[in-house]
Structures are given as C-alpha cells and as structure tokens.
Amino acid sequence: MNQDPHSALLCAALDAAARGWHVFPLRPGTKRPALHGEKTCTRTGPCADGHLKWEQRATTDQARIRAAWSRAPFNVGIATGPSGLVVVDLDVPKDKGSSDAPCGAATFAALCERAGHAVPTTYRVRTASGGTHLYFTTPDGVHLPNTAGTVAESVDTRAAGGYVVAAGSIVTAGRYEALNAAVTAPLPEWLLGILRPAPACLAGPLRPPAVDGSRAAVAALEAECATVAAAPEGLRNTTLNRSAFKVGRFVAWGDLPRHVAEDAFQAAGEAAGLTAAECRTTIRSALDSSLRTVRPREAA
Numbered sequence: 616m617n618q619d620p621h622s623a624l625l626c627a628a629l630d631a632a633a634r635g636w637h638v639f640p641l642r643p644g645t646k647r648p649a650l651h652g653e654k655t656c657t658r659t660g661p662c663a664d665g666h667l668k669w670e671q672r673a674t675t676d677q678a679r680i681r682a683a684w685s686r687a688p689f690n691v692g693i694a695t696g697p698s699g700l701v702v703v704d705l706d707v708p709k710d711k712g713s714s715d716a717p718c719g720a721a722t723f724a725a726l727c728e729r730a731g732h733a734v735p736t737t738y739r740v741r742t743a744s745g746g747t748h749l750y751f752t753t754p755d756g757v758h759l760p761n762t763a764g765t766v767a768e769s770v771d772t773r774a775a776g777g778y779v780v781a782a783g784s785i786v787t788a789g790r791y792e793a794l795n796a797a798v799t800a801p802l803p804e805w806l807l808g809i810l811r812p813a814p815a816c817l818a819g820p821l822r823p824p825a826v827d828g829s830r831a832a833v834a835a836l837e838a839e840c841a842t843v844a845a846a847p848e849g850l851r852n853t854t855l856n857r858s859a860f861k862v863g864r865f866v867a868w869g870d871l872p873r874h875v876a877e878d879a880f881q882a883a884g885e886a887a888g889l890t891a892a893e894c895r896t897t898i899r900s901a902l903d904s905s906l907r908t909v910r911p912r913e914a915a
C-alpha cells in the first residue's frame with residue numbers, strides 16, 4: 616500500500632520505537648531537532664520542572680509519537696544513548712575532488728581486517744549522502760560517549776549524547792534507507808575495546824566538601840548526588856538534570872555555594888558514566904533554570 620510521505624514518516628518513527636529506540640522529531644526535510652532549545656524554553660508542559668533536551672524527551676511511547684507526528688511531517692531522530700545503541704557512522708567525504716579524506720567504509724573495512732574480523736553483520740542504514748550507519752546494541756552497564764575519528768578516519772560513533780537520523784527520513788540529498796532489517800547485533804568485543812573510555816579515576820567517595828552549606832542543603836546535595844551516581848543507563852542525563860534542578864533552590868537561597876553543587880554533581884555525573892562535557896552542560900543548564908524559576912523560601 617502506498618503511503619503519503621507524512622504517514623510514512625510516522626510509520627518510520629513507530630517502527631524505530633517498536634525496536635525499543637527512543638525517537639524525537641527532526642525539522643521536516645532536515646537533520647536538526649525540531650524541539651525547542653534551552654534559550655526559547657517557556658518552562659511549561661514537559662519542561663515545567665526545567666528544560667528537557669531532545670535526548671531527555673525522546674520516547675518509545677506510541678501515543679506521544681502519534682501526537683508529535685500529527686503536527687508536521689517530521690524526520691525521525693533516534694537518541695542513541697537512551698536507546699542503548701552505538702551507531703558506527705561510515706562517512707563519505709563531501710567533495711571527493713578536493714578532499715584527500717578516505718571513505719569511512721574503506722577505513723573501517725581495513726580496521727576490521729587488521730583486527731582479524733569480518734565487517735559485522737547488523738541492522739544498517741544508508742544515509743542520504745551515501746554513507747552507512749551500522750547499528751549495535753550497547754552492553755548492559757557500559758557507557759560510551761560519541762567519538763569522531765577514534766575508530767578510524769572518516770568513522771564516527773554516536774552513543775550517549777548523540778543521535779542518528781532514522782531510516783525513512785528524507786533530506787534534500789535523499790532518503791535514509793534501511794539496507795538490512797535484520798536484528799541489531801551486540802557491539803563486538805573488539806570494537807568495544809576501542810570505544811570504551813579510560814576508567815574514571817575516582818578519588819574517594821562521592822562526598823561534597825563539608826563547607827558552608829546549611830545542613831539541609833548539604834543533605835539534599837548528598838542525596839541527589841547518590842541518586843545521580845546510581846542512575847541507570849539511559850536515564851543518567853535526565854537524572855542529573857532533575858537532581859541539579861532540585862538542589863538549585865538551595866543555591867538560590869544562599870544555603871549552598873554554586874561551585875560546591877557544581878563540583879559535587881560533576882563528580883557524581885562522571886561516576887555514573889557521563890562525559891565531563893555532558894555533565895558540565897547539564898549541570899549549568901539545570902542550575903540556571905532552577906535559579907530563574909525558584910520561589911522564595913517562604914513560599915516553598
């Protein structure tokens with residue numbers, strides 16, 4: 616049965632969600648998220664407790680997906696982190712005439728050969744520009760950041776904090792096509808070895824320095840940091856955001872120096888497996904948001 620393009624995109628979003636992948640809308644015809652950014656956030660609806668980014672709003676919920684895609688023919692973004700995916704992006708250099716950059720497919724094939732393995736068979740998508748996305752499931756409890764050129768030249772990976780454009784999406788250059796609808800293979804051990812970040816060096820327990828915060832503020836900070844450090848894969852950034860937002864009121868009230876909250880959450884977030892950069896961004900955004908919206912202590 617032929618579908619109109621709008622229904623086809625809804626189906627693409629539902630198909631991805633049915634695989635357990637967390638989707639969010641991309642602006643029609645583009646690869647850019649359609650959800651509002653931090654600066655234009657109205658602190659209403661899903662953002663009532665603080666701004667939520669696309670990674671936090673990505674969902675597998677059919678009703679939410681239908682509602683979102685009823686508004687416009689959005690392309691489909693898959694938030695790789697919450698989806699438990701690591702996607703290997705084999706890029707094609709944009710202008711072969713003026714660039715010496717090799718093709719990602721070639722450098723990856725060479726890497727596989729050196730590693731003594733076949734190029735893995737898994738769900739793969741041909742990108743609009745002729746590149747290839749290889750989808751893998753991330754092992755439980757393993758946190759992988761995005762990488763660019765770490766695996767091989769012209770090979771990037773998308774994991775926590777990243778997203779890919781799903782099959783069925785259409786941009787000016789063409790359509791993203793699923794080439795192989797087979798199951799998504801687990802990330803091969805040898806590739807995991809290349810992608811796994813060096814273990815974070817944890818200097819002691821996650822305890823904020825006992826400085827001039829009020830007891831209630833320090834207790835709240837400790838509790839929230841423990842929550843962040845124990846957050847399960849896929850919910851780490853959301854948890855960090857919510858926890859930092861909650862503690863923000865004590866910063867606003869002058870009960871806790873901001874840098875103390877920042878340092879403690881930074882350590883907790885990194886211990887949970889988030890990258891230093893992810894932690895910094897989320898903490899800053901959550902605290903800013905909290906400070907802007909906090910009520911006076913008497914009213915709280």
Ligand SMILES: [Zn+2]
Nearest residue numbers: 656662666667
């Ligand atoms: Zn928002």
